[in-house]
Amino acid sequence: MDTKKRLYVGLLASSLLIMFLLLVLIWYLITKRSLLVNHIIIIILAAVVLVIFLMLGIGLMALVIMILRSRTIPSLESLAQRVHEMLFPLALLVGGVVGINKEKILRSYIAVNNYLVKSRRLWLRGEQIMILLPHCLQNSECPHKITVDVKNCKACGKCSVGDLKKLADNYHAVLKVATGGTLARKYITERKPSAVIAVACERDLSLGIQDMTVLPVIGVLNCRPHGPCVDTGVNLEEVESALKSICKGG
Ligand code: SF4
Numbered sequence: 001m002d003t004k005k006r007l008y009v010g011l012l013a014s015s016l017l018i019m020f021l022l023l024v025l026i027w028y029l030i031t032k033r034s035l036l037v038n039h040i041i042i043i044i045l046a047a048v049v050l051v052i053f054l055m056l057g058i059g060l061m062a063l064v065i066m067i068l069r070s071r072t073i074p075s076l077e078s079l080a081q082r083v084h085e086m087l088f089p090l091a092l093l094v095g096g097v098v099g100i101n102k103e104k105i106l107r108s109y110i111a112v113n114n115y116l117v118k119s120r121r122l123w124l125r126g127e128q129i130m131i132l133l134p135h136c137l138q139n140s141e142c143p144h145k146i147t148v149d150v151k152n153c154k155a156c157g158k159c160s161v162g163d164l165k166k167l168a169d170n171y172h173a174v175l176k177v178a179t180g181g182t183l184a185r186k187y188i189t190e191r192k193p194s195a196v197i198a199v200a201c202e203r204d205l206s207l208g209i210q211d212m213t214v215l216p217v218i219g220v221l222n223c224r225p226h227g228p229c230v231d232t233g234v235n236l237e238e239v240e241s242a243l244k245s246i247c248k249g250g
Helices: 003-031 036-069 074-086 088-097 102-119 161-171 181-191 202-211 236-246
Strands: 129-134 174-178 195-200 217-221
Touching (some): 036 074, 036 102, 074 088, 074 102, 102 202, 102 236, 129 161, 129 181, 161 174, 161 236, 174 181, 181 202, 195 202, 195 236, 202 217, 217 236
Parallel strands (some): 129 174, 129 195, 195 217
């Protein structure tokens, strides 16, 4: 096994060992309840678990209230965001067990995320916003190198990139086309936008949103009339509506 795989497998094995040791500790504490020190440890453990549940409960409640009111609660914003991120893998797991389609769950996750970002009522200048497009939006027969510079697009009308270029120009937003997460991260590091409007499929959007924890990201789903990753499209009105929700000139 090479070093890369060894690291991950090692971490998995360590996690399992920690869980096993915790179980052994709990079993020991319960069976030897007569000892005073064990009583104290049980109380401390129960208090820690209670605090964690309480934080998760408050965060979840704040999340629901924020969604219902379409307005953020500044003091609970980061806790709600944390809970949203922490419980996401669990939601996916539970959804999978009860047979809910994964894409449906991801769409719901993106919708909640968009709600949270919009409820923050950001009021940004166009130049502070980056519109990030996936490469598959470009017509597959187009010879122009738009990932190098989107200005290379001739707006011929064969795909939606030309219209998106006009839209970005109207709002003075930064438009970038990325071939993947690495290039997207590079653009973000270089331009340091205050918010991102990302167009992608359910999987890439949810991964991107989780990746950019501190940066507000509004996700707009692409449409895939020719299957995944080729000649995809996007509803321009949805992108404009996302822009309007966070842009001063919107
Ligand atoms: S609109 Fe731009 S990117 Fe799309 S096919 Fe035409 S030149 Fe290429």
